[in-house]
Amino acid sequence: DVxxxxxxxxxxxxxxxxxxxxxxxxxxxxxxxxxxxxxxxGLRLIYFSYDVKMKEKGDxxxxxxxxxxxxxxxxxxxxxxSTNQTSMYLCASSLWRVNTEAFFGQGTRLTVx
Amino acid sequence: xxxxxxxxxxxxxxxxxANLPCNHSTISGNEYVYWYRQIHSQGPQYIIHGLKxxxxxxxxxxxxxxxxxxxxxxxxxxxxxxxxVYYCIVTGTASKLTFGTGTRLQVTL
Numbered sequence: 208d209v210x211x212x213x214x215x216x217x218x219x220x221x222x223x224x225x226x227x228x229x230x231x232x233x234x235x236x237x238x239x240x241x242x243x244x245x246x247x248x249g250l251r252l253i254y255f256s257y258d259v260k261m262k263e264k265g266d267x268x269x270x271x272x273x274x275x276x277x278x279x280x281x282x283x284x285x286x287x288x289s290t291n292q293t294s295m296y297l298c299a300s301s302l303w304r305v306n307t308e309a310f311f312g313q314g315t316r317l318t319v320x
Numbered sequence: 321x322x323x324x325x326x327x328x329x330x331x332x333x334x335x336x337x338a339n340l341p342c343n344h345s346t347i348s349g350n351e352y353v354y355w356y357r358q359i360h361s362q363g364p365q366y367i368i369h370g371l372k373x374x375x376x377x378x379x380x381x382x383x384x385x386x387x388x389x390x391x392x393x394x395x396x397x398x399x400x401x402x403x404x405v406y407y408c409i410v411t412g413t414a415s416k417l418t419f420g421t422g423t424r425l426q427v428t429l
Contacts, residue, residue, distance in 0.1 A: 251419075297364070306369070309356075309366065
């Protein structure tokens, strides 16, 4: 069974902390994505990666960075967490072609206090 | 990616067909229509996709108009477990999916 696994389901962090959200996929997918989801705003793309060490900014990259050192793992980093980064974070992966589907993790609900 | 327009919400009685519309009047020739759904507190789940022909799988059917400017997702026999937000996405690249706010489908007894 194909799987995208996010390291935490719920996370509470303090303002100013450095936060790492980890995502691992077991499907040998080239593409990996990080989204955040907020009420009324839908899913918004933060960053995506189409290969190891390759990344591109999505629609809302400010305040975030990413790391992809291995094909199966894509990390989202909040360098200095702020309360406006309280959100649901979703990781996804897909093959590098148009005619394919994306697989999503269960999400990490991050609360910054 | 072409922009899509979906109704904010819809209701459907259990056992009946749920027909969810999507307008994508600016779709380009190489763009696919994808449907995903998100059940509360879970990650989105792929349902179906198509280019210009109608498609059917074990979950749903996708009807795309001949001019490709709109499409309809059909859940033939909706159940309470189909209550979710349904997203219609049009994309011609592998690089990203742009989600709108989708249609909230409520299936009732």
